[in-house]
Amino acid sequence: MSDKNNKIPFNEDNYTHNIERNNERKLDRRGFMKTLVGAAGVFAVSSLPWGAVAAKELMGLGEKEYPHKKITDVSKLPIGNAVDFKFPGDHDDAILIRLSENNYVAYQNACTHLRCPVFWVKEQGEMVCPCHHGKFDVETGAPTAGPPRRPLPEIQVKVENGAIYAVRVKRYEA
Amino acid sequence: MKRSYIGVIILAAILMMNIVFTQYMVHQYYYENYVNVLIFGGLNIVLFPLAVLAYKKTINIRA
Ligand code: FES
Numbered sequence: 001m002s003d004k005n006n007k008i009p010f011n012e013d014n015y016t017h018n019i020e021r022n023n024e025r026k027l028d029r030r031g032f033m034k035t036l037v038g039a040a041g042v043f044a045v046s047s048l049p050w051g052a053v054a055a056k057e058l059m060g061l062g063e064k065e066y067p068h069k070k071i072t073d074v075s076k077l078p079i080g081n082a083v084d085f086k087f088p089g090d091h092d093d094a095i096l097i098r099l100s101e102n103n104y105v106a107y108q109n110a111c112t113h114l115r116c117p118v119f120w121v122k123e124q125g126e127m128v129c130p131c132h133h134g135k136f137d138v139e140t141g142a143p144t145a146g147p148p149r150r151p152l153p154e155i156q157v158k159v160e161n162g163a164i165y166a167v168r169v170k171r172y173e174a
Numbered sequence: 175m176k177r178s179y180i181g182v183i184i185l186a187a188i189l190m191m192n193i194v195f196t197q198y199m200v201h202q203y204y205y206e207n208y209v210n211v212l213i214f215g216g217l218n219i220v221l222f223p224l225a226v227l228a229y230k231k232t233i234n235i236r237a
Contacts, residue, residue, distance in 0.1 A: 029179070029181075029182060030233060032182065033181055033182060033185055033229050033232075033233065034229070036182075036185035036186065036188070036189055036225065036229075037185065037222075037225045037226055037228075037229045039189055039192070040185075040188055040189060040192055040221055040222045040224075040225035040226075041222050041225075043189075043192040043193075043195075043196060043218050043221070043222070044218055044219045044221065044222035046196070047195075047196065047199060047214075047215040047216075047218040047219055048215070048219075050199055050200065050203055050211055050215050051211065051212055051215035051216070053203070054203060054208040054209075054211035054212050054215070055208070055212060057206075057208045058208045058209070058212075112204070150201075150204055150205065171206055
């Protein structure tokens, strides 16, 4: 234990003897600067998990291959309709839309704004997010209205023997 | 005014950069540019010692 704080006048630049009973609600310049430094620390620490996940993503797991997953049978999905499914994990909601005889599109349908489930409005021909009226282009997944700024991640699908399979999640170009 | 507010200004600027970098980091993460995430995360971490340094260097300056 150092007694650097027991000197008179004691060194104010510390974290234990800096509350004055009569002035505890007063924020002086020194206290304000300490708060700012603390805030910088919080930012630094909260960057760590993002860095960790990004590093993990960079190491090998780059182009992930998931087992192909059957979504539905072609005969059960009329043109213009949509079906919800999970891909690649059990908690990743996704939507498959049949645009024409042979044109299917699939997206992960967690809105890129705040992750509400986006749904398909057949009459308007768009995907709509109920939360803040974000809209997405059905051909590309690009946001067309409302708060979202990023496109929905697209899922590659393939048709085989009358069934539709999810193949993988496409990466963003750019 | 007896004090110098240069320290406060520097720290406020650092915090501003923190906010900007964090914003970038999160967006780049969702864009899957993971290298950029690491860059901005690293910058965020570097800013903390800088903030401590700025505090120590300027706390006793009188103007
Ligand atoms: S969550 Fe979809 S628009 Fe806000």
